[in-house]
Amino acid sequence: MSDEVRIIDSKHxxxxxxxxxxxxxxxxxxxRRDFVAFYxxxxxxxxxxxxxxxxxxxxxxxxxGNIAKISTEGLPSSLFxxxxxxxxxxxxxxxxxxxxxxxxxxxxxxxxxxxxxxxxISIVLSNLIKFGAQFILFILFYVYYLISGGxxxxxxxxxxxxxxxxxxxxxxxxxxxxxxxxxxTKYRDLSYLVNFGVQLLMYATxxxxxxxxxxxxxxxxxxxxxxxSIIECFRLILFDxxxxxxxxxxxxxxxxxxxxxxxxxxxxxxxxDFMDTV
Amino acid sequence: xxxxxxxxxxxxxxxxxxxIGTGTLSKDIERWWFRVRKKEDPFLKIGEIxxxxxxxxxxxxxxxxxxxxxxxxxxxVGIIGRNGAGxxxxxxxxxxxxxxxxxxxxxxxxxxxxxxxxxxxxxxLTGRExxxxxxxxxxxxxxxxxxxxxxxxxxAGIERYVDTxxxxxxxxxxxxxxxxxAAFLDSDILIVDExxxxxxxxFQRKCLGKMKEVSRGQGRTILFVSHNMxxxxxxxxxxxxxxxxxxxxxxxxxxxxxxxxxxxxxSTNDESLQNQIKSFNDxxxxxxxxxxxxxxxxxSIYFLNTSDSVKIRIKYNVxxxxxxxxxxxxxxxxxxxxxxxxxTFHDENETTAQGVTxxxxxxxxxxxxxxxxxxxxxxxxxxxxxxxxxxxxxxEISFLLTFENIDGVNNNYKDLRPGVIMPRNDWKTIKx
Numbered sequence: 278m279s280d281e282v283r284i285i286d287s288k289h290x291x292x293x294x295x296x297x298x299x300x301x302x303x304x305x306x307x308x309r310r311d312f313v314a315f316y317x318x319x320x321x322x323x324x325x326x327x328x329x330x331x332x333x334x335x336x337x338x339x340x341x342g343n344i345a346k347i348s349t350e351g352l353p354s355s356l357f358x359x360x361x362x363x364x365x366x367x368x369x370x371x372x373x374x375x376x377x378x379x380x381x382x383x384x385x386x387x388x389x390x391x392x393x394x395x396x397x398i399s400i401v402l403s404n405l406i407k408f409g410a411q412f413i414l415f416i417l418f419y420v421y422y423l424i425s426g427g428x429x430x431x432x433x434x435x436x437x438x439x440x441x442x443x444x445x446x447x448x449x450x451x452x453x454x455x456x457x458x459x460x461x462t463k464y465r466d467l468s469y470l471v472n473f474g475v476q477l478l479m480y481a482t483x484x485x486x487x488x489x490x491x492x493x494x495x496x497x498x499x500x501x502x503x504x505x506s507i508i509e510c511f512r513l514i515l516f517d518x519x520x521x522x523x524x525x526x527x528x529x530x531x532x533x534x535x536x537x538x539x540x541x542x543x544x545x546x547x548x549x550d551f552m553d554t555v
Numbered sequence: 556x557x558x559x560x561x562x563x564x565x566x567x568x569x570x571x572x573x574x575i576g577t578g579t580l581s582k583d584i585e586r587w588w589f590r591v592r593k594k595e596d597p598f599l600k601i602g603e604i605x606x607x608x609x610x611x612x613x614x615x616x617x618x619x620x621x622x623x624x625x626x627x628x629x630x631x632v633g634i635i636g637r638n639g640a641g642x643x644x645x646x647x648x649x650x651x652x653x654x655x656x657x658x659x660x661x662x663x664x665x666x667x668x669x670x671x672x673x674x675x676x677x678x679x680l681t682g683r684e685x686x687x688x689x690x691x692x693x694x695x696x697x698x699x700x701x702x703x704x705x706x707x708x709x710x711a712g713i714e715r716y717v718d719t720x721x722x723x724x725x726x727x728x729x730x731x732x733x734x735x736x737a738a739f740l741d742s743d744i745l746i747v748d749e750x751x752x753x754x755x756x757x758f759q760r761k762c763l764g765k766m767k768e769v770s771r772g773q774g775r776t777i778l779f780v781s782h783n784m785x786x787x788x789x790x791x792x793x794x795x796x797x798x799x800x801x802x803x804x805x806x807x808x809x810x811x812x813x814x815x816x817x818x819x820x821x822s823t824n825d826e827s828l829q830n831q832i833k834s835f836n837d838x839x840x841x842x843x844x845x846x847x848x849x850x851x852x853x854x855s856i857y858f859l860n861t862s863d864s865v866k867i868r869i870k871y872n873v874x875x876x877x878x879x880x881x882x883x884x885x886x887x888x889x890x891x892x893x894x895x896x897x898x899t900f901h902d903e904n905e906t907t908a909q910g911v912t913x914x915x916x917x918x919x920x921x922x923x924x925x926x927x928x929x930x931x932x933x934x935x936x937x938x939x940x941x942x943x944x945x946x947x948x949x950x951e952i953s954f955l956l957t958f959e960n961i962d963g964v965n966n967n968y969k970d971l972r973p974g975v976i977m978p979r980n981d982w983k984t985i986k987x
Contacts, residue, residue, distance in 0.1 A: 283666070285651060286659035303691035310677055310688055317679045317720070388671040389692055390651040549654040552647070553570065 307399035361484035375454025455540030565658035636797035664743025673733030678722035711735035816858035861963030879942030888975035929977035
């Protein structure tokens, strides 16, 4: 018998790290479930992790490389596009899945209590596994071009910054996703906007083109898009191409903290009562 | 044992109906746009004309209103009430699925709630994987599940299929597995909603047994909602009767169950009986029924202990002198099919057959002694006829009596006896 006394009243809950920690086993099992269920359900299994970025890269080469002839800063186009696509899809998957998390899991949330925050976190982690698989694909391409002489090896100690970039992407997806998920409990139509908005945002991000190739008058807009600077930085580390300013990183961190803390607050605010409205 | 496990103080939950939420962003923007142009809010218009107070009262529903109670540690408490009485809302608040509007609840110890079995089961995962996942969702640590894993599998009886995806399970196996996980939930307070309604009877008994074992053995407090009065009586010591969001009664389970069945059955059952009597029409105009009333040995009318005797009084009017008039009952046991148990007539104890009934008002009453029926439903069909000539009634008037074995024969045992009646027989055993 534990002596812990819990008070249930109308006040909105406070984020409790201790409680999240108590449910860490659940977090691990949910990530595992996502992965296992994914490869068990499909014919090609984990191959799907590769098929999507490969085909998108192929389409980008056709569209932006061959037809529009947009610069890839002297890099092999497949490598250039693939680097942008895997990073972008990590962000967009996190965002889209998180933004519908309350409604997607309403059947579970309506029957049992656990810290709701576990679910969004599990989404970010599940997608990290997917990113890991896609990053291996990227490395294969990288090694191929290294051997065939398409690129020169130019990775310095900054390589260790890659996990931080990834963390940024994940936190952006989580933070924005939490805000949207909280709002969609009241505004249903917001969820339709998200899919569409993310698609549009991709074109305002340096996924299919380098920042240097952007038209002058949009350059500022594109460069303040946090996803752009993350992807630019990613390319800078791996290929030493692209433009990136360190001041932006500071702003980036501040913006992430702001978005995330707002997201967490609003999520906790709706968490206790959303079952009444969903 | 006198420690308080759960205290609820002034707990209330309000739900809003109607246009308050408005629901979509477009509507909110539209409202905002109307406000910007200094026009009236289009969504308020209809209400504004109406009387303000009546409007506000109609848009708010108190699903729970000012609920206060205390539960001691180790008690099993049944929560009963009609649909919409607020049972599920109460359990949801205590399980932290939704929050109360007013008031608070103080809970001591770890709470596990079982509002559904198999929450979060994934069809693609194997039994083993689902045991871990479901256990974790219910709040168990991985190590706890690991410790109980073999016992869970054995309890569910799925040893051969542990590594088969649950989508290949029969529905019975699925439910058994889901329940087995929950049965091993280690908690100080267990909240159980109508989950035993699924699954076969034998497994239900097994589950109740398991929960009881845990309850008595480890001092676990249990809150239990069910519509099955049998399992509530079997399982709980105390009861809380909710009606329209308020506590109507809270005391020992027997009296609460009686009060509940009175509340539900007497209103519906009695109404239909009175209607049947009113619409009964004898073609030959020989007999008119004035009333049929049931007088049990306790307050409740249609719900009785198996030890209660049943007293039924029939008031009727005979219009002209007749030979061989008999009135009485056909009694059926409501099983999967109706078993006709016996037929009884008012003149069974008379010394002469085919007596003459003169015109006038009559009252006949019958007392069926207690300890004849077993727990279950019995249908009493009123019959009237002329001996060797014809029946006057054809099933027009009937009512159901529900018996529960609270203090009758065999209540020391939990087995359900075969057979349609369970009379108290005169047994004597002596050692020779």
